Amino acid sequence: MMRERWPLLLILACYLLVGILYAAQVPDWQAPDEPAHYNYVRQLASGRLPIITDGDYDQAYLETITDARFAPEYSIVEIEYEDWQPPLYYLLLTPVFLLTNGSLFALRFTSVLLGVGIILLAYQIARLLLPEAKWVAWSTAVFVAFIPQHVAMLASVNNDSLSELLIALLLYLTLRWVTREGIRKLDDDRRWLIGLGVVLGLGFLTKATVYLMAPVLGVVILWQFWGNWQRLFQAGVLLFAPAFMLGAIWWVRNVAVYGGLDVLGTAAHNAVVVGQPRTAEWVNLYGLDGTIQRFFQTTFNSFWGQFGWMAVPMRAEVYWLLLGLCGAAVLGLLLYRFTTNQVPVQFRSKLPVLILWLVFLLTLAIHVGYNVTFVQHQGRYLFPALIPISLGFSLGLGTWLLLVEKPFRRERPLLVNLLPLAIGTAFILLDLFALFRFILPSLRL
Template identity: 25%
Template sequence: MTVRDDPAEAAYRRALALITALVTLVGVCWAVLTPAFRAPDEPQHVNSVLRLAYGGGWPAAGEALVGPAMDEARDQAALTTDVPGRHLDREGVPAFVAVPPTRDVDRGTVTRDNALADPVPPGTSTRGLEPEAVDQMTQHPPLYYAVAAGVLHLTGTAEARWDVQLLVLRLFDVALLLPVPLLTAAAVRRLARSRAAALVAASFTLFVPQVGHIMGSVTNDALVTVSGAMITYLSARVATGDLRPRTAALLGAAVGLGLLTKVMAAFAVPVVVAAYLLAPGPRARRGAGVLIAGGAALAVGGWWWLRNLLVLGTVQPVGIPDRFVEDEPHGLWYFVRVVVTSLTRSFFGNLGWLELRVPDAVFWTAAVVVAALCGLAVVRGPARRATAVLLLLPAALWCGVLVNAWPDYSAHGWISAVQGRYLFAGLLALGTGTALGLHALLGTRLRSAVPWVTGAAGVTAASGLGFGFWGFYQGPGQSVADAAARWAGWSPLTGPQLVLVGSVTVVVGAAAVVASVRFARAALSSRTARSASTAEPTMVAAASTPTTAAGRDASA
């Protein structure tokens, strides 16, 4: 049956396209809303892109410095100030709202003369330098930065004002977000044969404001996020019986892509192995799939970490020495409480350099709902074993953050490297688990709930953007108009252009809700028509033809 002959399928595709567009446009809104370099490690990420764009190579970890252009850009962006919504104002630090925006004509241009820092002699320690002077990103593989450098050259912005370059790179990361809702919807349809659950899954990231904020900044986590989505989707295919060598090769390549970006992708290896172990089919074909996937992962990106181990004696070298003040550990319970709280809060909505904190009730409620629905999906949902396999990825990442943070805490009393974005490789799994949990809870009623979920997702995304606008730009006693003028003053876009971006996003959000309503009606009509057409034959053959689960509406 063609899509034209199936109104429910056509309505589903329209709704999915609009939800995906909304996810992407929300990322664009974050890209233009967040003040320059007000995202975790963004100056260093941009600096590493510029170094590769201008042929500066990839120095050993700890031996890369921030270039003069980035030093100038940070000063012109007033990065040493505190934004008004910061959870705790620092004594002696000026307010961001008290600094007049740097005029466009006064913003520096990046050129070959100022992009690169003077090279550090090999083996030279940078421990005595200020942390802001060191670019620690060379502790990671260079794939993300090489691709981003290529984007600057392709767009003709390798030599441009720093704020224009920043926006181009942010939009590149937003483009990497675009496949995530599509892959999430595809995974859910593979596991549950449910269009309604697929649409719910596609909207998942809209309920997590931190996703739009991070994916609308310059960070190698953007490439880790999309590679994690690819790995999870392909693992869902394997766990449900796709044992073709081509799928194994693609799965291994996706793991390798992640490994050539950041070590977080290593936590996907157990997921791949579990998918093949639990997949239906001959043992020999499953074993061959593991070997093919493993070989592809090693060839594409695993070799980097093997090289580190053989040459440097460690999996990941330290890019910048820690400079925390020594303290006494306060016990295991304190460690667990602080790490779990920080990880959960920064997954859902610690904006900026984690200084804009969403209220505790918001992120704890969201965490409980997601955890409960994912648990329900594993216990009562369709394809329970496959769902459990996918959820191994965020679970492994979560445990990995705790384990990685413990040695420094036990030895020095301080907690570091605890950020929710480290879980973003597991976004597809969490979206899938949440949607399948709702599917198990509501059954065929989920079809009618899709418009409400889409609307709630849009409202949540808008609330996150509003929270960011207030926290970044609106000082005490100032009006919304004052904050909007400040935003326009700092942005490389004009005020009318910012209004256009916001207006298009609102229109697409409204269209996504309307499309979801039409999907629900089309799915109901399709089910009613199918029931009517089979009613008479069913009565005649009721005694000999029982109803089976396979006959359920695919849009349920």
């Protein structure tokens, strides 16, 4: 058993080393929205639940302070435009803030630890779906652990880390439930559904991105109980009642504070963030074609690594290599159905594949939809679907290696089992190169 786990332990150990290095070395506040997230925790530590108000967002001041690389003479105290966010992530960090006297590194390190859970769940999901292909699980964990932008985000103060962890947990539990063996019993279904509802409710208290899992779970129970309307109704109540009760804690509070039907606080947020670039302005400035081109290019670049406040890209050659990697993975995934006899797949039905696709497509739709109004071409908004993306990358790249080895008829193919090591080594080197070649020279005072 230990022999099978040591590659995962090695991945986690390397991730912690790289993550801690980023948390310690990246200059203070040089991660998207980090001062605003930090100030949310600071307000909780002082005994006040934040409320977003006029003055929490100042576009001109943000441009000034980021251009000045957050020099000490500029205060970050008034940067509080994340005050509309649900509180769970910040409540988790508040004891750390109090115990360490507000240490930014300690808060960053807590987020790094949350990343360990995401990597573990990515590994477990791949093992669940392809139990005989250990290389897929290791490769999936490697992609999740070492994409440079993902490392940079997990090593910052940002509620993305907890929201990703809860999405990964929901994805794992859902797949476990729909692929479990044995006779399905009503009591067993109840436990799974209530558990999923509680985790979904915690997601409602963490970040709006977790909401994408609500329609995914709705589709799952429709698939599982279609035709048995009584069971379908019961399943809906068991799943969504605990989620609704937890979410209502936040929704009722928002209605009481912001008024109207602003249950998420988005209307209050949009009224405060005046000056944030809007897509209509960019269409007038660059034209529709130019805006779309910028959307795709910036989303791709910043998915892999565009650091600081989107001001520090990597070299063009790096992105071209990564684009080639993407092309190879996509083509390999298309060829995958011809090599399924070499990669034992234990899908019980088409439902697990549908779940993975739904998570990816809904995440993509949210990213595109948000950019219809605001200019937010940040690839990190695709990270809620990072596990399905990484699983697809692993299968796609591995398919090419299986095709190369097919004529040798090996019982245990060699190249595909070396894929996690090769990809892991390459991405760790890229992480270090990005930190010391791009981030620190560009962002240090």
